[in-house]
Amino acid sequence: MAIIKVDHLTKTFDGKYAVADLSFELSAGKCVALLGPNGAGKTTTIRMLSGLLKPSNGTISFEGMKEGGDIREHIGYLPQYPVFHSWMTGTEFLVYVGQLANLTKQQASELAQKYLERVGIADAKNQRIGKYSGGMKQRLGIAQAMIHTPQLLMLDEPVSSLDPIGRREVLTLMEELKETTTILFSTHILSDAEEVSDDLLLMHQGEIVESGSIDGLRNKHQTTKIHLAFRENVDTYLTKLREIPSISEAHLERNEIQLAVSNIDHARTDILQIASQENWPLTKFEVSRTTLEDLFMKVVKR
Amino acid sequence: MQWMTIFKKEMLEYWRNFKWIWVPLVFILIAIMDPITTYYLPKILDTVGGLPDGAVFEMPETPPVAALMMSLTELSMFGVLVIVLTSMGLIAGERKSGVAELVLVKPVGYFTYITSKWGATLLLVWVSLIIGLLTSWYYVNLLFGDISFAALLQVIFFYGLWLTLVVSITTFVNTLFRTPGVVGFVSIAILIVMSIFNQIFSNKVTWFPNNLSSHIGDMLDSGTISGDLWGTTFIIILLIISLLFASLLTFRGKEMAN
Amino acid sequence: MEIVELLPILAPIIIIEAILAIVALVAWFKTDETNGPKWMWLLLIIFIGVIGPILFFIIGRRQQ
Numbered sequence: 001m002a003i004i005k006v007d008h009l010t011k012t013f014d015g016k017y018a019v020a021d022l023s024f025e026l027s028a029g030k031c032v033a034l035l036g037p038n039g040a041g042k043t044t045t046i047r048m049l050s051g052l053l054k055p056s057n058g059t060i061s062f063e064g065m066k067e068g069g070d071i072r073e074h075i076g077y078l079p080q081y082p083v084f085h086s087w088m089t090g091t092e093f094l095v096y097v098g099q100l101a102n103l104t105k106q107q108a109s110e111l112a113q114k115y116l117e118r119v120g121i122a123d124a125k126n127q128r129i130g131k132y133s134g135g136m137k138q139r140l141g142i143a144q145a146m147i148h149t150p151q152l153l154m155l156d157e158p159v160s161s162l163d164p165i166g167r168r169e170v171l172t173l174m175e176e177l178k179e180t181t182t183i184l185f186s187t188h189i190l191s192d193a194e195e196v197s198d199d200l201l202l203m204h205q206g207e208i209v210e211s212g213s214i215d216g217l218r219n220k221h222q223t224t225k226i227h228l229a230f231r232e233n234v235d236t237y238l239t240k241l242r243e244i245p246s247i248s249e250a251h252l253e254r255n256e257i258q259l260a261v262s263n264i265d266h267a268r269t270d271i272l273q274i275a276s277q278e279n280w281p282l283t284k285f286e287v288s289r290t291t292l293e294d295l296f297m298k299v300v301k302r
Numbered sequence: 303m304q305w306m307t308i309f310k311k312e313m314l315e316y317w318r319n320f321k322w323i324w325v326p327l328v329f330i331l332i333a334i335m336d337p338i339t340t341y342y343l344p345k346i347l348d349t350v351g352g353l354p355d356g357a358v359f360e361m362p363e364t365p366p367v368a369a370l371m372m373s374l375t376e377l378s379m380f381g382v383l384v385i386v387l388t389s390m391g392l393i394a395g396e397r398k399s400g401v402a403e404l405v406l407v408k409p410v411g412y413f414t415y416i417t418s419k420w421g422a423t424l425l426l427v428w429v430s431l432i433i434g435l436l437t438s439w440y441y442v443n444l445l446f447g448d449i450s451f452a453a454l455l456q457v458i459f460f461y462g463l464w465l466t467l468v469v470s471i472t473t474f475v476n477t478l479f480r481t482p483g484v485v486g487f488v489s490i491a492i493l494i495v496m497s498i499f500n501q502i503f504s505n506k507v508t509w510f511p512n513n514l515s516s517h518i519g520d521m522l523d524s525g526t527i528s529g530d531l532w533g534t535t536f537i538i539i540l541l542i543i544s545l546l547f548a549s550l551l552t553f554r555g556k557e558m559a560n
Numbered sequence: 561m562e563i564v565e566l567l568p569i570l571a572p573i574i575i576i577e578a579i580l581a582i583v584a585l586v587a588w589f590k591t592d593e594t595n596g597p598k599w600m601w602l603l604l605i606i607f608i609g610v611i612g613p614i615l616f617f618i619i620g621r622r623q624q
């Protein structure tokens with residue numbers, strides 16, 4: 001079931017497209033990674049979904065939200081660089097934003113306590129936020145996004161500014177949170193996306209270029225490749241290889257020939273046959289499988 | 303209620319950053335400086351011995367009303383300056399630092415956000431004004447002669463409206479820019495332009511807000527509230543309301559993130 | 561007229577200035593970050609009466 005539906009979402013800054021004609025749906029209970037290189041439009045997208053930026057065009061509709069309703073009631077948001085009132089304590093800040101999200105003071109206090117423990121900074125709850133480390137602030141940021149139990153939790157680059165330890169802690173926390181909440185988080189690091197998310201939205205230059213479940217995408221883009229190296233006259237063999245029907249693509253990379261094939265068994269037979277018939281000076285024959293990384297790189301370089 | 307939540311948070315902030323202590327104290331100093339120096343200057347000069355023997359330093363007697371009006375003159379200068387400088391980051395500061403991004407992503411109405419912060423500043427300003435003028439009134443009664451407490455209350459009420467207008471102007475400018483320094487500069491520029499305008503046209507535009515002090519002076523002299531004072535009050539209240547709604551409109555048009 | 565006679569009147573002013581300076585010192589002590597070197601603000605608060613503390617309160621601290 002779709003929890004949020006985005007239709008033709010577009011944002012321009014001074015006539016330039018930051019986000020161009022984005023349409024997608026998020027299903028309830030999934031953890032979705034918005035993956036893309038820097039400048040792809042991830043932050044702009046998340047800010048529009050959170051109501052902080054006004055779309056130049058397009059609509060965002062929330063499951064169960066009335067016409068003219070406030071989108072902000074349904075979402076929790078953590079900016080890439082969350083800034084707090086440094087003179088407040090962690091508890092005070094959570095109670096403050098909890099009340100802003102229409103909780104009573106009593107409810108806000110209880111939930112603040114609960115989430116401070118949940119994100120693991122209960123020991124520092126009465127310390128001034130000014131004294132918190134980067135990882136602690138990030139976790140307080142997640143707590144403030146969760147305090148009013150939103151239907152959708154949006155995290156903008158939640159781990160990119162953290163050191164390896166903080167990063168591990170926050171990723172583990174996200175693993176736990178995704179059991180109960182729908183999460184959309186942006187990242188420019190594929191491995192982070194692969195680690196915690198179910199679904200992937202791959203973004204580049206303001207557009208979604210690929211989307212689907214991680215496993216689905218892996219299968220879809222998992223093509224088999226054959227790498228060939230020759231002692232000499234690589235170009236001649238490249239032309240010949242291109243004529244073999246079981247090879248869908250062939251190109252030269254670092255003096256090696258890379259072949260994309262649909263059926264590895266047919267291709268291997270074909271290649272080895274012609275190679276032995278014509279006595280090719282083969283120095284390497286290697287079979288490998290492409291990964292999402294390759295897909296990501298292909299998209300980014302395009 | 304969200305309005306009270308933000309209001310209380312501002313109150314707490316004013317405690318933590320000592321505004322609740324230093325702003326009233328500074329208002330007291332501003333309010334009493336002039337009456338006290340006016341009274342003691344001749345005597346101080348005498349004590350220090352700046353005058354040759356036999357020379358008599360004659361100063362015209364200052365009536366109590368004139369002495370109290372000195373406080374208003376100083377408040378209109380330095381008090382207003384303090385108000386603008388302390389409230390130039392009211393909204394701009396939160397937007398610039400990025401806290402606003404966390405606050406406004408919660409379902410808070412923009413009008414609630416603006417007016418609760420405006421209200422918090424007003425409480426600070428009014429309390430400071432009351433304390434400052436009470437002290438000044440005490441000294442004026444001691445040194446220059448009687449002014450009734452009822453008259454003082456009237457002065458506080460009407461003059462407080464002028465300071466409310468100042469806060470409203472600064473609040474409005476706060477919604478225009480996101481750098482507190484720019485907000486302070488533009489607010490002061492607006493107040494200076496208003497003051498110059500008033501100096502040129504005060505005879506023609508008697509209800510202009512900056513004329514309020516002179517109408518208050520007339521009220522103290524005559525003991526009655528003139529139609530001009532009511533008129534000016536009316537204009538000021540109208541301006542305050544318009545500024546608040548203008549703030550809402552400009553704020554709505556702004557993106558809450560850059 | 562003696563300076564002693566002025567004291568009852570001037571004492572409140574002096575007390576207010578003293579409170580301002582003390583509160584400014586407390587605030588100075590608790591502030592992590594100042595605009596400009598922190599020691600400079602200490603000198604301003606101590607040696608420039610009234611204006612020093614007020615300036616510190618208004619522009620001395622880096623706030624969030």
